[in-house]
Amino acid sequence: MIKLFCCIAVLLYITASTSCNLSEDILKFADAQLTNTVKITQGGLFANNTLPSGKWTYTSSGAWTSGFYTGCLWYMYALTNDTKWLERAKATLPYLSREQYNKNTHDIGFIIFNSFGLGYKLTQDQNYHSAVLNAAAALSTRYSSKVKCTKSWNWSDKDFPVIIDNMMNLELLFWAAENGGRKEFKEIAINHADTTDSNHFRKDGSSYHVINYNPDTGLPKFRGTHQGYSDNSTWSRGQAWAIYGYTMSYRFTKSEKYLKRATISADYYIRRLPNDYVAYWDFDAPEIPKAPRDTSGAAVAASGLIELSSFVSGEAKEKYLTAAKKIISSLTGHDYLARDVKGFESILTKGTPFKKANLFDIGIIYGDYYLLECLYRLKNL
Numbered sequence: 001m002i003k004l005f006c007c008i009a010v011l012l013y014i015t016a017s018t019s020c021n022l023s024e025d026i027l028k029f030a031d032a033q034l035t036n037t038v039k040i041t042q043g044g045l046f047a048n049n050t051l052p053s054g055k056w057t058y059t060s061s062g063a064w065t066s067g068f069y070t071g072c073l074w075y076m077y078a079l080t081n082d083t084k085w086l087e088r089a090k091a092t093l094p095y096l097s098r099e100q101y102n103k104n105t106h107d108i109g110f111i112i113f114n115s116f117g118l119g120y121k122l123t124q125d126q127n128y129h130s131a132v133l134n135a136a137a138a139l140s141t142r143y144s145s146k147v148k149c150t151k152s153w154n155w156s157d158k159d160f161p162v163i164i165d166n167m168m169n170l171e172l173l174f175w176a177a178e179n180g181g182r183k184e185f186k187e188i189a190i191n192h193a194d195t196t197d198s199n200h201f202r203k204d205g206s207s208y209h210v211i212n213y214n215p216d217t218g219l220p221k222f223r224g225t226h227q228g229y230s231d232n233s234t235w236s237r238g239q240a241w242a243i244y245g246y247t248m249s250y251r252f253t254k255s256e257k258y259l260k261r262a263t264i265s266a267d268y269y270i271r272r273l274p275n276d277y278v279a280y281w282d283f284d285a286p287e288i289p290k291a292p293r294d295t296s297g298a299a300v301a302a303s304g305l306i307e308l309s310s311f312v313s314g315e316a317k318e319k320y321l322t323a324a325k326k327i328i329s330s331l332t333g334h335d336y337l338a339r340d341v342k343g344f345e346s347i348l349t350k351g352t353p354f355k356k357a358n359l360f361d362i363g364i365i366y367g368d369y370y371l372l373e374c375l376y377r378l379k380n381l
């Protein structure tokens with residue numbers, strides 16, 4: 001009865017978009033979960049995944065996911081205006097600071113932009129600003145003018161792998177170029193988005209996870225997957241990164257080409273969703289309907305769709321906003337929210353970081369991060 005009431009409340013809130021008890025309700029739950037997480041997390045460690053038991057595992061600053069934990073604390077501050085969250089977010093930054101010079105990973109975008117970048121947006125602290133510019137400079141060293149992309153992973157001298165996730169890290173470059181950084185950062189981001197637009201997508205609008213380029217010729221030599229089910233399947237979180245990444249690229253450039261790629265990616269994603277709008281980990285997973293879901297990709301897609309809806313009008317606007325709301329309403333209902341699972345430490349359950357590595361049906365810090373971002377974006381619509 002109570003569960004039913006909550007679901008209806010969520011739906012009401014989301015449909016009416018008025019501030020009422022749902023967002024309060026979800027926010028209260030997120031507050032409790034993250035307050036506990038802060039309490040049990042030692043300085044220098046970052047909440048990462050929950051085990052099937054629901055207990056957090058941690059990672060150090062250099063992991064690609066570290067910035068999301070700080071980002072969750074910032075979004076709590078943005079959503080509640082309670083300075084305890086400001087203090088909690090700030091307390092993690094000294095441990096992340098060294099990563100602003102990290103040239104070994106394209107994920108410096110996730111690491112630094114979601115922590116220092118979001119912190120700067122909320123506080124205007126100049127120290128955070130310089131960390132973001134330094135990180136953009138570090139990411140720009142991974143750019144090849146032959147391939148016209150930034151490299152995702154250091155495999156070997158003969159490989160230049162680029163993953164669809166990498167679209168997300170362009171935000172660091174676009175933002176830095178507009179906020180006192182080198183103009184060249186924007187060119188790099190545009191070239192990366194253009195190259196990805198040409199090579200990462202199939203005719204039906206679906207995406208490959210990995211394109212491995214020949215670094216000498218700049219031509220693709222492999223199109224396939226790393227985390228998805230197969231080379232020709234569509235990994236749902238990858239498709240979500242595409243929606244979000246091209247919508248964000250449109251925000252900075254107003255290039256119609258990016259808006260088109262975002263809508264094609266979104267249309268494909270929505271077309272392949274199950275009834276409750278929470279995607280299976282791969283749209284082509286053979287064990288569907290018994291396949292694990294990926295709530296993290298669902299939250300990424302919902303956040304991207306909210307922004308996408310603000311760039312289009314009429315039926316398209318309605319379509320993307322409605323899909324986002326349906327996703328969020330499911331994620332915050334009893335099937336996926338951790339509220340009804342005793343002892344579960346993340347906000348969401350049923351995320352799938354990497355199915356083939358046996359990481360599925362667990363909480364993931366970036367699932368929680370993008371869910372909070374959805375609440376923030378809805379509030380500011």
Ligand SMILES: *[C@@H]1O[C@H](CO)[C@@H](O)[C@H](O)[C@H]1NC(C)=O
Pocket residue numbers: 020021
């Ligand atoms: C929201 O909560 C307040 C008090 O907590 C209550 O008075 C009000 O009726 C609730 N509104 C809805 C729509 O449930």
Ligand SMILES: *[C@@H]1O[C@H](CO)[C@@H](O)[C@H](O)[C@H]1NC(C)=O
Pocket residue numbers: 048049057058059060063065353354364
């Ligand atoms: C952190 O989580 C990611 C997946 O979200 C995983 O790839 C990585 O191995 C985890 N790190 C640790 C130290 O557990």
Ligand SMILES: *[C@@H]1O[C@H](CO)[C@@H](O)[C@H](O)[C@H]1NC(C)=O
Pocket residue numbers: 081083
């Ligand atoms: C947030 O809190 C500050 C004080 O800490 C106050 O000045 C400001 O008006 C508050 N903003 C909102 C939107 O409540």
Ligand SMILES: *[C@@H]1O[C@H](CO)[C@@H](O)[C@H](O)[C@H]1NC(C)=O
Pocket residue numbers: 103104141142151154
């Ligand atoms: C990985 O590649 C980047 C760019 O090519 C380079 O700057 C960095 O030193 C490499 N890292 C390692 C550990 O080889």
Ligand SMILES: *[C@@H]1O[C@H](CO)[C@@H](O)[C@H](O)[C@H]1NC(C)=O
Pocket residue numbers: 230232233234284
């Ligand atoms: C992928 O390719 C295999 C083998 O060619 C084929 O059996 C399968 O149906 C394809 N799957 C998709 C999603 O196209």
